[in-house]
Amino acid sequence: xxxxxxxxxxxxxxxxxxxxxxxxxxxxxxxxxxxxxxxxxxxxxxxxxxxxxxxxxxxxxxxxxxxxxxxxxxxxxxxxxxxxx
Amino acid sequence: xxxxxxxxxxxxxxxxxxxxxxxxxxxxxxxxxxxxxxxxxxxxxxxxxxxxxxxxxxxxxxxxxxxxxxxxxxxxxxxxxxxxxx
Numbered sequence: 001x002x003x004x005x006x007x008x009x010x011x012x013x014x015x016x017x018x019x020x021x022x023x024x025x026x027x028x029x030x031x032x033x034x035x036x037x038x039x040x041x042x043x044x045x046x047x048x049x050x051x052x053x054x055x056x057x058x059x060x061x062x063x064x065x066x067x068x069x070x071x072x073x074x075x076x077x078x079x080x081x082x083x084x085x
Numbered sequence: 086x087x088x089x090x091x092x093x094x095x096x097x098x099x100x101x102x103x104x105x106x107x108x109x110x111x112x113x114x115x116x117x118x119x120x121x122x123x124x125x126x127x128x129x130x131x132x133x134x135x136x137x138x139x140x141x142x143x144x145x146x147x148x149x150x151x152x153x154x155x156x157x158x159x160x161x162x163x164x165x166x167x168x169x170x171x
Binding site for chain 1: 088092095096099100102103104105106107109110111113114117118119120121122126127130131134135138
């Protein structure tokens with residue numbers, strides 16, 4: 001892998017992005033299932049309340065993901081600036 | 086640094102990022118009455134994220150320290166055993 005071409009590098013990064021997106025999605029699924037679906041299985045349909053909960057849960061999860069991403073971005077910028085000094 | 090190390094570091098970083106979202110979401114969001122994050126949830130996430138980063142670097146340094154002492158002790162033990170055998 002030491003002499004990877006540009007195309008191979010881009011391919012690697014794209015694969016990584018998909019893999020991480022899938023990982024994030026799996027975590028989101030587990031978290032929101034735990035928070036929104038009570039373990040009482042009397043009905044095979046998603047109840048109205050559960051559907052609303054899922055909508056809010058996904059919105060909040062993605063919001064948090066974005067905020068933490070921004071924070072990490074800021075921190076790594078700070079680190080880079082410190083290294084330059 | 087070769088490309089494999091870079092790739093590995095970046096992947097670990099992204100995995101930590103996902104784990105951080107997961108942990109802080111689980112600990113900070115206690116109700117789902119709204120789509121928007123409430124002020125107390127926002128400050129919780131801010132603190133949770135900062136603490137996660139600090140915890141991570143702390144645990145890394147501690148791990149290296151303890152690991153080093155363990156390795157040194159093992160080396161010493163092995164040397165002593167070799168001496169005993171002779």
